[in-house]
Amino acid sequence: MERAKIKRHINGWSLISFVMVILILLPSVEIVSNLIKPVNENWAHIKQYMLKVYIVDSIKLTIAVVLFTVIIGVVSAYFVTFYDFPFRRFFKWALVLPMAIPPYIGAYTYNGLLSYTGIIQTTLRNKFDIAVNQKYFNIMSLKGAIFILTIFLFPYVYLITKSFLEKQSATLVESARLLGKGNIVIFFKVIVPISRVAIVSGATLVALEVLSDYGVVSYFGVQTFTTAIFKTWFSLGDVESSVRIAAILMVGVVFVILFEKFMRGRRKYSYSNTKIKPVSRKRLTGIKKNIVVGFFTIIFLLSFLIPTIQLLYFASLTYKRVLNSSFITMSLNTLTLSIMAAIVITIISLVIANYCRIHEGTLSKIISKITMVGYSIPAAVIAISVILLFVNIDRNLKWFYIMINPNSKTLVLSTSIFMLFFAYVIRFLEVSYQAIESGYEKMGKKFFEASRLLGQNTLKTFIKIDIPMLKPAIISSIVLVFIDIIKELPLTLLLRPFNFNTLATRTFDYAADEMLQEAAVPAIIIILISIVAISFINRVDKE
Template sequence: MKQAGSKNIFSFKYRLKRLKRDSNKWAIFTLLILFLIVLPIVSIGVKLFSGPGETWSHIVDNLLLDYLGNSLFLIFACGAIVLLFGVSTAWLVARYEFPLRKQMEWLLILPLAIPGYIVAYAYAGIFDYGGTLQLILEAVGLEFVRFDIMNKSGLAFVLGISLFPYVYVSSRAFFLNQANSLMEASEMLGVGPVKTFFKLMLPMARPAIVAGLILVLMEVLNDYGAAKYFGVNTFTTGIFRSWFSLEEPETAVYLSALLIVIVFTLILLEKFQRRKLRFNSNRDNNMRIYRKKVSPKNQLIIFLAVLLPVVLGFLLPVAQLIYWATLTYENVFNLSFLTISVQSFGIALLTAFVSVIIAVILIFFSKWSRLGFVKNIAKLGVLGYAIPGAVVAIGIMIPTIFIDRWLIDVMDYLFNVDLGLILTGTLVALIYAYVVRFLAVAYNPIESTALKVSNAIPDSSNMLGVGNLRTFFKIEFPLIRTGIASAFILVFIDVLKELPLTLILKPFHVNTLAVKAYEYASDEMVMEAAIPSLFIIVTVMLPVIFLNRLLIK
């Protein structure tokens, strides 16, 4: 009798047979998409072997320390700012009752609606010679002392004030879910609120806070527009310079690789700190949150403390932009601006659509694959979110140029046809890059709603003779619609705000609102940048409020 169950059924021969048996079309599609997602990063790795460009040694000698120093400075300075504003506001709105608290809760998210580079333009305008601050001071008869914001400290402030909501959202969620009993226990033991915050809540909230912080730092390393405008040399500006000014793709690739190393170091640090600490207090959805009522004077202080970051991160820059808009709308608001808006929305909608489909394919096809390893690696598809946009763009350029050249040669040789570029410099490459970069934004909300549907539901559809695709459309899609809708909105927002990747990959005749704002600012016409910026902000704001409603529920 054959002794199954013994070791031999895990011999290579048996494994190979099972691999052949279990390789279905879903597995193959999943692997194909994963290949396309990791291709840009792999391309950068491969391209490293063709050696650095001529200016590489010059960059290493003169600029690399500058890039590294500035990037590290930004990481620490922005980190400090977002922690200060993010954690304090989250604690105050979660634990204290004060006038307009509910309104403040969602107002605190609004700074996310303004891309960092636009905040940078606005602040430069406020503090510049002849800027808003000077006008106001002189109007009330005070002397204007120029405060120079266009340096790396100013950049850290601008990025910090526009990105702190990431930390606010993640730590507020923690403080809200944190059972009152913990606070009460601490107070019953006679520990005061300040000590409770620092000794109990802050250490427990650390994993949540750091998770928000890491998102901020990725955005900081991703930034190009603000750093460029403020004249601060960072890795991203270095990549742009090597690619466009020096025309040395090899050098841009080397800088990209270094930037990837920095990003992955940050991610590993985050994983490390999270691995050691995981405080999942039991969440009770029906739990009422008891907020402290303090004296009216203290309520006012809390209100002002919470208002400050909203003013700095949202109201002030938006006021500046509105002021500029009133001065320039006649020049800016014309037919070509309308065309740009339509193109911008079109690209964002198309990308959101494609990203949602790819995310759904990754999540569900990998589930339908019968191969264990395919299920395990599907999550690799979200890796692009960690990679700065400029790096993704470089990573996309390498294979698309290669494929285009090859196709042109083949078509010329076989059919004597001049094919021209079909990927490079076209919408295909641009949307491909957006999908790589923002797939995580679509993947996560869809996955989390899909996880709420018990596996037995699609399984029982299969058992009733209905195949996987039909099961998806009839059963799973209706049950995960909200996840798909929020995925769509989130990708749409991110694409609309995106600058560095778009600058590198956009087709010549196509423009987006973000790029238009950037071009005005680069051409010393920063006032004109106000209209496209406001367009972005308003479009982004509506869904941000909508999604926050969902979060609060």
Template sequence: MADTTMIAARGANRRKAGGTRLMFCMAWLVAGVCLLPMLAVALAALTGGTDTIQHLMETVLPRYTMTTLSLVALVATGTFAVGVGAAWLVTMTRFPGVRIFEIALVLPLAFPAYVLAYAYTYVLDHPGIVQSTLRDVTGWGPRDYWFPEIRSVGGAAVMLVLVLYPYVYLLARAAFMQQSASAFLAARALGTSAWSAFFKVSLPMARPAIAGGVLLTVMETIADFGTVAYFSVQTFATGIYTSWFSMADRAGAAQLALCLLGFALFLAIIERVQRGSAKYHQAGKSTVHMPPAELTGWQAVLALVLCIIPVLLGFALPTVILFDMGLSGGQDLLSHRYLGFLRNSVTLAGVAAAVTVFAAICVGFFHRLRPGRSSAAAAYIARLGYAVPGGVIAVGLMVPFAAFDNALDAWMRATFDISTGLLVTGSIWLLVAAYLVRFLAAALGAYEGGQSTVHANMDAAARSLGHTPLGTLRRVHLPLLTPSLLTALLIVFVDVMKELPATLIMRPFNFDTLAVQAYRLASDERLEGAAVPSLVIVAVGLLPVILICRQVGKRR
């Protein structure tokens, strides 16, 4: 009897050890996939020779650097001003409609910046309704007046600010809501004005959260391709695409990608440090809430106008413009061609979302199962992709797999006189791998957020009942984490629907998506036609925004 018990115990231990080893292998396989494009970009850039980089430094590199930094500075300043100002108004003051604006200020997140660019170019460009009306009313000719140029660095910055400020708004609002009133009221009691107390007390206390939001917008800015490409703004993102396709300069594209990768990883490190210290924004007793100030008269009107402007410009007005463009665009969303675009987009987004969430489960559960340096390192590497632009990931995956395909084809020709062609390069699975690297951090964040609610005692109870680690995951964790997993699936699905640079570079031949079709029509100046796929992308993008709005409503 004792021997039977010992044999059973050994078998159970082997199964547990086997489950742990499997999770270890899966987690590090995912981390390796995430690390591969960064290493490949660095290797391709360093082996590209010095002639290419010298040529880039003498020609386009200074221009790309200055334009990218200018765009980053403008977007960071704009998102800080709009996001923090709106968060303070809806959290710390009361005016007519404040409850509506708490939610409405999140709505611009549904718009990709390049879709907003299409809408405003249609209205504000030289042939648009605004300038045409101005010329008709005044009788001026094209050279008789000055009008702000929408296709410029400033125009691109405005588009990005309008769609990215909700990142800062949400984090700043949460920080302001969690602040204690003690320090603010103490400053007021010492004779400090409300504005001075805001700048000297409330804003510094919320600084880590705000800085994290601004850094997120900066990383989205350097990763943007659709807006800057359409506005002909020459940044690193457009330079990589031009070098890869227009000039067929793989070494130049890799070296530009390495420059952008270094900047992105530097920002990721800063964001990580800021997020780690974000808990210090709270001071005093958390139960002493800040009393909101009642605004009346011109102050209430001013607060109302300041909250209306970003919602109007970032959501309401472009939605109306796109509908008007779509009605006159002559594009049939139910045609066989457009149904193909929709099918391709949904297929890519669905497969990528399922694979990415599965990868997030592997990494997240291994970190919980075996907390330590190994699991923490795998989780950290898996999160790096959110800071890497899609164009960099595309180059990093295309270079090694193109070399693999060519080497395999050459070996098969020499050995069996058979051409294998490109097995991996240009396949849907390599594109899914790019989406995995790019969006794994979002899925991992949603999964770990739900996993934190599962008490460790549940794991201990399951293990005491004889469940293996995989059995615990299947029977305990996954049923409890269904809402978090569905949220992660939805976030990745929508992000993939909107992703443009990686899709443009890596998509299979004759496999276009709604985002690619919108970009192609807009590049041909067929903006009315681009409105139809753009509206579908925005409609899908509203799904996670609705989830966010529900959370905002619950935290009033």
């Protein structure tokens, strides 16, 4: 009986799932194994003089950004869901657009806007003869990083909270109003408690994005763990110290995840009956209407319209110098790599999700949780662990390379595009898996079971039944992963082969060389691609 049970669980689906789980965990094992190596002078210096700065700045940045994104995201979701006001439909969609602008691009744009030669200071000096105090326009600081990350990451909280509130019954709010409660009391006593899980989920995503960010903190000179990893790796060439910094950052990420579990709590809010009354929006009038419209207008201007107009202006000045044959080749390389990686990651997600659906149990739950590991670990940590892994593989395969070609170089895989591709799989598998798993949940198992009863094997059922029914989820998965890879910076900077650039790395290189106007061209292309992709997902969801 036990042998038959084991045989039933061991098949192509399970083997592929197990192999992928092992590959996802290998880089983390590399990090842990390198911690046992003896410390060097660099680490002693970092530990004594710099580590406290990295910890304090990372904590300050993360807490501040999470706090402000929660305030903006929850308030925006609340008013869009429960109230009717001018341009509500426009703002409901427009508040998603900041997701199309990577925060590092927003950082370059706002610095160009507020700099001494930027349009604001130039206008104040030339048109109004106002003496400008540089202190008030200096965004290159921790406060500036908080501002940038907040206005471009709040859609994470907004989308998740709005999606949750739209599915709630209006009875809760109406009952509170009948009891004589005001709007402020209802918001804090009803809306916030029932939305706690959604709010915490969005806030956790924001925290992970902040801890993983390199573009903004590097450009603004903020001393976080991510900048420390890059500085130690590139400036000092010290792998061991980079690994130790990465390990501390991983501990911080684990703390964030555990804190999320704690904040979710054990409270559950569900309907007491099956009659769910849809939310009826209350029309705002007078000063309240003006305040709400003004609030949304300011958020939209700061998070999307102003930076986009500034980028378009910069691009109009430099596109003739930037758009050449090498730029077109780079753009095609970016699109090809992103599309191929998105497709491969989606195929892997399909296989793992199908196995977990068919074989429900403890093992499948563990496998599904492991797919989340990559997205929870900051990109810089993944990059270092992948480099260590592939260098070890190359060392062990040195005899094989020489046997094939005596003049072959000893580092083959660790200098190829395959290493970057592998890192993308680890990093974005969870994004794809969530989309595919939600598709499987909507579909259920009855069609699968009916196909099996009719004599079709698992593979034929997967191809003929599952794939057609999962089409929306598959498209969403590919597009979501594609958007993330197009915008990805830390992984690509660390793992790209020599002379291989993407739109994101070219934007970063231009900005690092203080060529902000030239950086606008690849930045605009990234934003346009992201907007088209986001619109495509919205269309698929409506169908």
